Amino acid sequence: MFDHVSGDFEEQKRVMNLSLVVAVVLLGAKITAAAVTGSSAVYSDAAESVVHLLAVGFAVWALRLAHKPADETHHFGHDKVSYLSSGFEGAMISAAAVLIIYEAVRQCIFGVTLDNISFGVAITAAAAGVNLVLGLALIRVGKRRQSALIRANGLHVLTDVWSSVAVLVALGLIVLTGWKWWDPIAAMLASLNILRTGFKLIRESLGGLLDETDVEAEKNIRALLDRECAARGMSFHNFRHRHSGRVHWVEFHLVCDDALTVGQAHELATEVEASVAAMLSPDGRVISHLEPKSTAHHDERWETR
Numbered sequence: 001m002f003d004h005v006s007g008d009f010e011e012q013k014r015v016m017n018l019s020l021v022v023a024v025v026l027l028g029a030k031i032t033a034a035a036v037t038g039s040s041a042v043y044s045d046a047a048e049s050v051v052h053l054l055a056v057g058f059a060v061w062a063l064r065l066a067h068k069p070a071d072e073t074h075h076f077g078h079d080k081v082s083y084l085s086s087g088f089e090g091a092m093i094s095a096a097a098v099l100i101i102y103e104a105v106r107q108c109i110f111g112v113t114l115d116n117i118s119f120g121v122a123i124t125a126a127a128a129g130v131n132l133v134l135g136l137a138l139i140r141v142g143k144r145r146q147s148a149l150i151r152a153n154g155l156h157v158l159t160d161v162w163s164s165v166a167v168l169v170a171l172g173l174i175v176l177t178g179w180k181w182w183d184p185i186a187a188m189l190a191s192l193n194i195l196r197t198g199f200k201l202i203r204e205s206l207g208g209l210l211d212e213t214d215v216e217a218e219k220n221i222r223a224l225l226d227r228e229c230a231a232r233g234m235s236f237h238n239f240r241h242r243h244s245g246r247v248h249w250v251e252f253h254l255v256c257d258d259a260l261t262v263g264q265a266h267e268l269a270t271e272v273e274a275s276v277a278a279m280l281s282p283d284g285r286v287i288s289h290l291e292p293k294s295t296a297h298h299d300e301r302w303e304t305r
């Protein structure tokens, strides 16, 4: 059932492995820069790199698990772990943001001391360039492969680009104006931006884990079911659908004429199922329950039709 994704899985693995390698290299570079400059903006960049590595490591593990096919103990596959991964990524960068705020406040209280600003500028600019290319690549692959996990990692990496830009602007302003307080100010602004992305990722992850309704898909599937059922003299109710990562699961009850044989009714149901699956292709899984008009009833309280 997952055969058709093996090719794009290779691409996803490649781009996430690249993300991991970049995370390791940048961690080393930023720790060095923070130690040499003593800048809280650069320090916060380095602190972010530590949680960054944790988050990417978790995502690489989750990506492998997500692509394991369904088995005896996980009948719906493993791809829901993608949502856990993007939530973890959001929680990690939010933690980094808190750390950055703490450091900036500490600097405000105890004063700003900076050395070797040009070295900090060089490292930070290089990191921003690498992250910009990586982040855009991750988002492109994530969108094309409908992977919440890879998209989340891409958003995270782009957040880091903005943090680096804030550091660069701060260090530049310090050189131009000689006023050192730009450093904690930039750190604060960067951390607010990180918090914004962090909460967004956590929010999306919760939506996925709790099977939040995809309103757009719901409208389309309902419209299709209305048409397909009307064409066959049937009606439907108890329609439910949810995403488990990339697979879209759909179920509904079909009400048919009492006079149809089981064979005839089943044939009609199979046609309706097939057209819904075709609309959600290639990752739609559709199942229906058949009932005769005389005993049909709704079970779902929230469903009005």
Ligand SMILES: [Zn+2]
Pocket (backbone or CB within 6 Å): 048, 049, 051, 052, 093, 156, 157, 160
């Ligand atoms: Zn990061």
Ligand SMILES: [Zn+2]
Pocket (backbone or CB within 6 Å): 237, 238, 253, 291, 296, 297, 298, 299
């Ligand atoms: Zn029913």
